[in-house]
Amino acid sequence: MKDLTGRLTTALADRYRIERQLGEGGMATVFLAEDVKHDRKVALKVLRPELAAVIGSERFLNEIKVTANLQHPHILPLHDSGDADGFLYYVMPYVEGETLRARLVREKQLGIDEALDIAKAIAAALDYAHRHEVIHRDIKPENILMLDGQAMVADFGIALAVSHAGGARLTETGLSIGTPHYMSPEQAMGDRELDARSDVYSLGAMLYEMLAGDPPYTGSTAQAIVAKVITEKAPPVTTHRDTVPPHVAATITTALSKLPADRFASAAQFAEALTNPAFTLSTVAGAVVSPSIAAPVVVGKRYAWPAAAALLAMLALWGWLRPDPPPTVARYGLLFPADQAFVDGVHPAFALAPDASWIVYVGPGDESEQLWLKRRDQYRAIPLAGTAGARSPVVSPDGEWIAFIVDGELKKVPLGGGSAITLTDSVQMTVRSASWLDDDTIVFVDNGWRLSRVPGVGGPMEAVASVEGRFLTLPVGLPGARGVLFTACTAGCNTAQESWVVDLRSGEARMLMPDVAQAWYVATGHVVYVRADGGMFAVPFDMGSLEMRGAPVPVLDGVKVDQGSVPDVVISKSGTLLFMEGEGGGGGVSEAVWVDRDGTATPIDPGWTFTAAGNAGWALSSDDTRLAIKISGETGDDIWIKQLERGPLSRLTFDEAADVRPRWTPDGRSVSFRSPRSGNGELYVKRADGTGAVELVLELDQPIWEGVWSPDGTWLVLRTGGVAGQVRGARDIVGIRPGVDSVPVPLVASEFDEKAIALSPNGKWMAYESSETGRDEVYVRPFPNTSDGKWQVSTGGGRAPLWAHSGQELFYVSASDEMTVAEVVTTRDFRVGERRVLFRVGAEYTLSSNYTSFDLTSDDQRFLMVRSVGAEEGSPLGAMIVVENWLEELKAKVKP
Secondary structure, eight states, rough: OOHHHHHHHHTTTTEEEEEEEEESSSSEEEEEETTTTTTEEEEEEEEEEEHHHHHOHHHHHHHHHHHHHHOOOTOOOEEEEEEEEEEEEEEEEESSSEEEHHHHHHSSSSHHHHHHHHHHHHHHHHHHHHHOOOOOOOOGGEEEEEEEEEEEETTTTHHHHHHHGGGGGGGTTTTOOGGGGGHHHHTTTTTOOHHHHHHHHHOOOOOOHHHSSSSOOOOSSHHHHHHHHHOOOOGGGTTTOOSSOOHHHHHHHHHEEESGSSSSHHHHHHHHHHTTOOOOTTTTTTSSOOOOOOOOOOOHHHHHHHHHHHHHHHHHHHHHSSOOOOOOOEEEEEEEOOOOOOOOOSOOOOOOTTTSSSSEEEOOOOOEEEEEEEEEEEEEEOOOOTTTTTTEEEEEETEEEEEEETEEEEEETTTOOOEEEESOBBBBBOOOOEEEESEEEEEEEETOOOOOEETTTOOOOEEEEOOOOOEEEEEEEEEOOOOOEEEESSTTTSSOOOOOOEEETTOOOEEEEOOOOOEEEEEHHHHHEETTOOOOOEEEEETTTTEEEEEEEEOOOOOOOOOEEOOOEEEOOSEEEEEEOOGGGSSSEEEEEEEEEOOOOSSSTTTTTTTTTTTEEEEOOOTTOOOOOOOOEETTEEEEETTTOOOEEOOOOOOOSEEEEEEEEETTEEEEEHHHHHSOOOEEEEETTTOOOEEEOOSSSOOOOEEEOTTTOOEEEEEEEEEEESSSSSSSEEOOOOOTOOSSSSEEEEESOOOEEEEEESEEEEEEOTTTTSSSSEEEEESGGGGGOEEEEHHHHHHEEEEEESEEEEEEEHHHHHHEEEEEOOOSSHHHHHHHEEEETTBBBBBOOSSOOOOOOOTTEEEEHHHHHTTTTTTOOEEEEETTTHHHHHHHHHHH
8 A cells, every 4th residue: 555655656746645544445546635626625546456457447437537527516526536656536625525425334323304404415416417318337325425514425426437337347346336225126236237217226325325214125145135135025124223204214115216216207206305395105206296086986885974074184284394386586676756756876874684674775874874764565665863974884684784885994884774873994995895794704905905804793803815916896795704715906996806715714815707897696696796888697516515517507697786896786585586677887888979058969980889887087189089988808908099089099008907098198199197107007108190119208106087187288187095904084185296296295195085187278287086975076176285275065975076177167076977167256365156957977887976077069069978889868866676586496497
């Protein structure tokens, strides 16, 4: 054995590191090894040398390919196989649990419910394999691994591969495929053409042992056991355990029938019979689920009434004992009273109770948005006190508390509302959700775009996960606090989004799949995820290894995804789905349009569409002839120049980094833009005609999010901040005079969040957005002497300021998404005149809360905006759809 281990260690040194031998079976020796490439523990199984010599490497490896394609939640997958120095081996995940055999040795018999659950899980795995034309041939307790209470079938199809590869020469080794206690009679007699009914027999024998404490046939030798299997009828399991329900005993007896034709035709029928209290030995196996009433029987008058009474009693008993039908799937839209309307644009903005009996969502408030609670049995919602300014609600596992994010703090309130309790003050200002885990800790996005968690009662913060070069967002806890699914993305989270998982036991984080906006785990054993285009898919997920176990299946279309990065979706533990209907948000196909002051929209170039993937900027040249715009493509975000109207489109930048938020330089010859090419977020410039190289304009210690030139080109006004260590008010407005200053000077730097810079045409005034009142409002200050005064322009909330070229009007978007114009006087001092609503900015338009995401023609009569293709002017917010018992629908769609 030492020689075998030494040779094997040498032969596999570049792929696997052998640690120790775990055991030895009839066909293989099992080693614990480390997969060097993937840094994971594996079970490496080496065929016995005499068996390998008879089979041959090529035939075995060809046959084992069939089993490598089996992907099922209750099947231990095949990672690898090969030939190393004459050793034929195959590799499977190492499961830190125990075999069913070890469990039976320790406990002898299992509880009836537990034994049935294990049998049904194995039956599901067998049925899946049988439908893929693979028979196991060696079902026994030694090949069943128990992981967190779940049964996993190991060595699936290995016996088939050995049998097919070895052919008739297999007998030369003295080995047989199968174990006498669990062999079907046809297998015991040497029949090599086995079908699904042979595995059904083996499963019946194993369930018999789990309940009775011994297999149906025992003996002093293998030959004695085989003889009984072929010739004797097994005693009913109730002989050993009279508490076994009659229908379970009948199911086992049917599975152990000598003739395959008398058994269940499939493992699925076996499982159905286990759950059907009406199943008896006289029930036809093919009609297990829906037993029919027998034909009338003519009896003597003396027995007619007793027989009828007995029949009625049996029917009544069936009505009482029969299993409940599958829950009905219900799908309907949800509307709110006008004064309680759901507020869009603050994603994620709603959450469900664990039992889906109520919804908590972000709605209107007296001074700012707040949380509202709508119960399923009531039309009107109620506001939750203590939640002003709340974003990203999340519900505790027991449904008694609601946590939320406000002003960079994570807080919680009781279900009925009240005084908010602060749990931590280190939350990312750009709200990207949180998740309340089953262990009563809350995982959230901290101010460094990492994942951290804090106890649900408050306490010290603990790091959970970080990925170099990625921003982490949208955490979703796994059952039992086993781990956390999350999204990792590049700056802005508009492109290159990836689904990741972190194992909370080991702290290891790894990517699951690319091109995913967000993912959730559901009770069917699947991870469901939404892409930027609004499509939802499901893929089997192994909770033991935290890995995908199959191919994705489409399950839903038309999910709204805000700016291509945040899906409007929640799924309750009880299986209710709640989502906003849409077309993938900003991640879908868009078009640029002219919008008149009355709201009438006209495409600037009919037929020209592009992928916005989040609003990352566009700007009109001063003569209205060119549009600088960020467009997303397969290689990421780049700046393009569109000749207006109906002229050519040319690409300006070609870097893999996200080039966003273009601005024309004052001379109109070049375009500056923001890009993380050096990893932090810097400002670059390139000539608009495409000639010359990209030049670095400015790099700071903090990331630069936006750069605006003064009309005379002497100042560069920047929005900076948002790095680790800055909890609140992380973004400030600073200015620098290129060629004069070496260090930026603060213009508006406070404990609040400042953004959306807009300089007046004469360069003497600066409009901007600030959260100092608890909600975003538009303000104006003198420029560059910003400390000489301050005036609030908007009332009741405002964002995205933009000056008219005349300097006599200031446009902004109100809190109710209305394009508003304020008349202003700037001759000596600043004064705000009449404010008028021009038109409603519908949900079809792509807007931003961080900077002004529309522009204005030089005559101040038309806005340039971007909207989703096919959207109509003023289209309402997409419908909120509720799907009760959605998991039943999911099961039907993922069924192989």
